[in-house]
Amino acid sequence: MNEQTPLASERAEKLEGLGCARKRVEDARFTQGKGNYVDDIKLPGMLFGDFVRSPYGHARIKGIDKEAALAVPGVLAVITAEDLIPLNLHYMPTLAGDVQAVLAHEKVLFQNQEVAFVVATDRYAAADGVELVEVDYEELPVVVDAAKAMEADAPLLREDIKDKSEGAHGPRKHHNHIFYWDAGDAEATKAALSSAEVVAEEFITYQRVHPCPLETCGCVASMDKINGKLTVWGTFQAPHAVRTVASLISNIPEHNIRIISPDIGGGFGNKVGVYPGYICAIVASIVTGQPVKWIEDRIENLSSTAFARDYHMTGKIAATKDGRITGLWCHVLADHGAFDACADPTKFPAGFFHICTGSYDIPVAYVGVDGVYTNKAPGGVAYRCSFRVTEGSYFIERMIDVLARKLEMDPAELRVKNLIRKEQFPYTSALGWEYDSGDYHTAMQKAMESVDYRALRQEQAANRAAFAAGETRSLMGVGVAFFTEIVGAGPVKNCDILGLGMFDSCEIRVHPTGSAIARLGTISQGQGHATTFAQILASEIGLPADKITVEEGDTDTAPYGLGTYGSRSTPVAGAATAMAGRKIRAKAQMIAAYLLEVHDDDLEWEVDRFQVKGNPEKFKTMAEIAFAAYNQAIPGIEPGLEAVSYYDPPNMTYPFGAYICVVDVDVDTGVTEVRRFYALDDCGTRINPMVIEGQVHGGLTEALAIAMGQEIAYDEIGNVKGASLMDFFLPTAVETPNWETDHTVTPSPHHPIGAKGVGESPNVGGVSAFSNAVIDAFAHLGLTHSQMPHDHWRVWTVAEQLGLHD
Amino acid sequence: MSKQTISLTVNGSQVEAAAEPRTLLIHFLREQLSLTGPHIGCDTGHCGACTVDLDGQSVKSCMVFAIQAEGAEVTTIEGIAQPDGTLHALQEAFRQHHGLQCGYCTPGMITRAYRLLQENPDPSESDIRYGISGNLCRCTGYQNIVKAIQAAAQALTSVPEAAE
Numbered sequence: 001m002n003e004q005t006p007l008a009s010e011r012a013e014k015l016e017g018l019g020c021a022r023k024r025v026e027d028a029r030f031t032q033g034k035g036n037y038v039d040d041i042k043l044p045g046m047l048f049g050d051f052v053r054s055p056y057g058h059a060r061i062k063g064i065d066k067e068a069a070l071a072v073p074g075v076l077a078v079i080t081a082e083d084l085i086p087l088n089l090h091y092m093p094t095l096a097g098d099v100q101a102v103l104a105h106e107k108v109l110f111q112n113q114e115v116a117f118v119v120a121t122d123r124y125a126a127a128d129g130v131e132l133v134e135v136d137y138e139e140l141p142v143v144v145d146a147a148k149a150m151e152a153d154a155p156l157l158r159e160d161i162k163d164k165s166e167g168a169h170g171p172r173k174h175h176n177h178i179f180y181w182d183a184g185d186a187e188a189t190k191a192a193l194s195s196a197e198v199v200a201e202e203f204i205t206y207q208r209v210h211p212c213p214l215e216t217c218g219c220v221a222s223m224d225k226i227n228g229k230l231t232v233w234g235t236f237q238a239p240h241a242v243r244t245v246a247s248l249i250s251n252i253p254e255h256n257i258r259i260i261s262p263d264i265g266g267g268f269g270n271k272v273g274v275y276p277g278y279i280c281a282i283v284a285s286i287v288t289g290q291p292v293k294w295i296e297d298r299i300e301n302l303s304s305t306a307f308a309r310d311y312h313m314t315g316k317i318a319a320t321k322d323g324r325i326t327g328l329w330c331h332v333l334a335d336h337g338a339f340d341a342c343a344d345p346t347k348f349p350a351g352f353f354h355i356c357t358g359s360y361d362i363p364v365a366y367v368g369v370d371g372v373y374t375n376k377a378p379g380g381v382a383y384r385c386s387f388r389v390t391e392g393s394y395f396i397e398r399m400i401d402v403l404a405r406k407l408e409m410d411p412a413e414l415r416v417k418n419l420i421r422k423e424q425f426p427y428t429s430a431l432g433w434e435y436d437s438g439d440y441h442t443a444m445q446k447a448m449e450s451v452d453y454r455a456l457r458q459e460q461a462a463n464r465a466a467f468a469a470g471e472t473r474s475l476m477g478v479g480v481a482f483f484t485e486i487v488g489a490g491p492v493k494n495c496d497i498l499g500l501g502m503f504d505s506c507e508i509r510v511h512p513t514g515s516a517i518a519r520l521g522t523i524s525q526g527q528g529h530a531t532t533f534a535q536i537l538a539s540e541i542g543l544p545a546d547k548i549t550v551e552e553g554d555t556d557t558a559p560y561g562l563g564t565y566g567s568r569s570t571p572v573a574g575a576a577t578a579m580a581g582r583k584i585r586a587k588a589q590m591i592a593a594y595l596l597e598v599h600d601d602d603l604e605w606e607v608d609r610f611q612v613k614g615n616p617e618k619f620k621t622m623a624e625i626a627f628a629a630y631n632q633a634i635p636g637i638e639p640g641l642e643a644v645s646y647y648d649p650p651n652m653t654y655p656f657g658a659y660i661c662v663v664d665v666d667v668d669t670g671v672t673e674v675r676r677f678y679a680l681d682d683c684g685t686r687i688n689p690m691v692i693e694g695q696v697h698g699g700l701t702e703a704l705a706i707a708m709g710q711e712i713a714y715d716e717i718g719n720v721k722g723a724s725l726m727d728f729f730l731p732t733a734v735e736t737p738n739w740e741t742d743h744t745v746t747p748s749p750h751h752p753i754g755a756k757g758v759g760e761s762p763n764v765g766g767v768s769a770f771s772n773a774v775i776d777a778f779a780h781l782g783l784t785h786s787q788m789p790h791d792h793w794r795v796w797t798v799a800e801q802l803g804l805h806d
Numbered sequence: 807m808s809k810q811t812i813s814l815t816v817n818g819s820q821v822e823a824a825a826e827p828r829t830l831l832i833h834f835l836r837e838q839l840s841l842t843g844p845h846i847g848c849d850t851g852h853c854g855a856c857t858v859d860l861d862g863q864s865v866k867s868c869m870v871f872a873i874q875a876e877g878a879e880v881t882t883i884e885g886i887a888q889p890d891g892t893l894h895a896l897q898e899a900f901r902q903h904h905g906l907q908c909g910y911c912t913p914g915m916i917t918r919a920y921r922l923l924q925e926n927p928d929p930s931e932s933d934i935r936y937g938i939s940g941n942l943c944r945c946t947g948y949q950n951i952v953k954a955i956q957a958a959a960q961a962l963t964s965v966p967e968a969a970e
Contacts, residue, residue, distance in 0.1 A: 023901055023902065023904075024901065024904065026909065027900065027901040027906060027909075028901070029909075030906055030909030030912045030913075031883075031893070031896075031897040031900050031901060031906065031909075031912060031916060032843070032883065032884070032886075032887060032893070032897060033841070033842070033843020033844070033882065033883030033884045033913045034843070035843075035909045035910070035912075036842075037842075037845065037910065039836075039842075039845070039846065040836075040842035042837070042840070122837075123833070124807075124826065124828065124829070212944065213908070213910075213944055214845075214847045214853060214855055214908070214910045214911050214942065214943070214944045214945075215845065215847065215908070215910045216847075263908075263909065264908065265845070265847075265908045265909070265910030266907075266908040266910060266944045266945055268944070295846075297849045298847070298848040298849050298850065298853075299849070525908055526907035526908025526909065526910075526945045527907070528907065690904050691904070693904075694904045694907060694945075694946060694950060695907075697946055697947030697948075697949045697950065698907060698944070698945045698946050698947045699947075700947055701944075701946075701947035701948070702944070724848070724849075724850050724852075725848040725850055725852035725853060725942075726850055726852065730852075730853075730942050730944065732935075732938075732939040732940075732941075732942060732948075733934070733935040733936075733938050733939055733941075733943075733948040733951070733952065734935050734936055734939045736935075736947055736948050736949075738949055739947060739949055
């Protein structure tokens, strides 16, 4: 060869593998309007389904009159619970071991609950039919407050389980009680609190919010009566789990069900659950023999499919006078709504809330969670976080600030004093988690230096003096948050959903001409898997990322996996991808040895080839090996070059970060302006820095929304307030600040490429940083806590109560 | 409900289709004309996913009846690139600057930016942020969208100079 072989580093660069800010392969279709989302699907003869929903939060159904609706031209059917009872489909199992009404049977338990499903030839006719279904209701007393739901004389909500004293997670102590779940050492924690030099206490609510992806939930169900096969396209974050659930509840054999997640317009946890709309569309397709589409509108989305948080947390934190934390106590009243439909691994009814000792070395802790029914929508999804981690992280990050006030210490200094030290990893927390890795002090120091934390505090002191002197009506707040996430669920030994172990998978086929397809059990909702998983594989098997197709979301072709949520794709499916790639490489090594007429052990891998040790001129590239795999009869080696890996992670991964937020609060209007937000994330090995940054920007913006304005509130008679984009806060480009991103890299020791996952970190850390900043603005006036969201009215109210308007 | 024939120009082509008077433009475009680029995100005119260009103005097509577009010129995301397939500077810039993630807001966002840059070819960052404030994105935090629009503005204004 005359040409000089390019250097290994040049060849590596061309692969666009790990660490490359590779442009996304998904973008060509999205920027040209050629995405394929579920509502874009159009099938011959397709019908539309729409729901009749309850106007009441709690009412008995005395009767349903379908007649007028059925007379509407185009309306073909009106399905009610009575129609589903013979099929035993009027209730469906939830992910949390409860049941949920598919269509309300005998009574409704929350406003906008599904009561009847109208099927028509087009969406307008279906809407006309919905208007004309007459439902006769008798109103019942409503309870929308978790504490009131637990009072002795509270109305009985779940009549269907009133005689069950035992729930899926142990005994029920009240007719509206779901479970009590705890972790840690109660006695030791009590002792630590009673002997402590200082104890700080606070009641902290994390309000009910909603993930609100821009695309709502929906599906198209198509039952082919000739071959008996049901195909469902839908907004599913976990398509295989949906297939298994659909098979179990419909008795259609699992091989005859095909679930396809097409392009998904954001999920953020909203699209993990199984919703009545999916079941009704499937039933309607079976009944009519035609495909049936169901797409929820925004109000339906915000008021019926999924909610997040609604955690009411009472905390006590013990410390020495000089700020060494000695114990942490937490009790949570968890409002689960009308049905326990939380999307948590089976053994964890409060998710991973018990990560709530956070990033700190706390010797003893205890957490107890009471799950409660109320007349509110069911759900309890992880809104851009791993199962209840956001709640746990918010709790500890607020408690640290509350303690700092009590100790009259700087909150950053208190954090530094208690952060787990590098040499303590792997670190076992008081609540039982084994943190795999971390270098918290380096991250915190880098963050504080980057923003010049000391100067910020000096500026704040000057601002406070000016405010006291009447020279300004604006108060400066500095919010510090240090978070540890727990993601990548998870090890099959303790993580399952409906009995399905939370492994994930990748199947790779290398084609003869040196390109490949990888199929995974996950599904992207904007994370860019087609781009980033190809990069992992490019580095593992030495083929350019551009020559690797990544395909997800079709259960007929993809290997079984548990889907994408809880930042699990990179930790679990990303690991499976690397491991499957290594199997490809192992076979490739044998083929190369045959081709080069040397022993396997005489070869070494370099970027895109196997070369003879000590003689790099003798080599075979992966592309050459791939061709040989299909055209040579190699003794003892099967033709072809394929591999599959099912990866059961040995542990979770623990991404972490240090966030600092600076706000200016106008005390007369309550308007809070985010002046600066610095986010340092450590997600281990960085696969695509461009994608990581994008994830951080998006997560911080969702955190801003939650901290500053989002709330799904109910009035006392069960009306959901603000379930449309007129009221539910989604920040525009105007309210959203510019984000400053930074990073450190502490690879996960147990992940094949050291990656930890990142998509949810900014939401977990961001909410605390915003909230801490707003409260910090008033800290010198005695404020220790104020409930989110910190919208203009609430912030104005804080100023009012502190006498700042006098 | 009886249907009426609506004729209009969409992406440069004359089209004619029947729809009920109550049919929203977004449904008409998506279902009758199979232009599924514009999306539905909220039903209340807040999210901007359904943004199209109607007679030289950015319009949320869920807030307009199809019949109101009679005789109008409508451009959707499908009509932004050149007929020969050459992408618009905005489409290139959104990819280069990672201005999209799930892609659901993208058609509306680009269609809005397409009009914005005609209204104001040299917008400041603040002009852009206000200019796209009728379009919501849940994924990107807007930062890279703003960058992409700035880059596209620069590319578009530098074209005539380059040609000279």
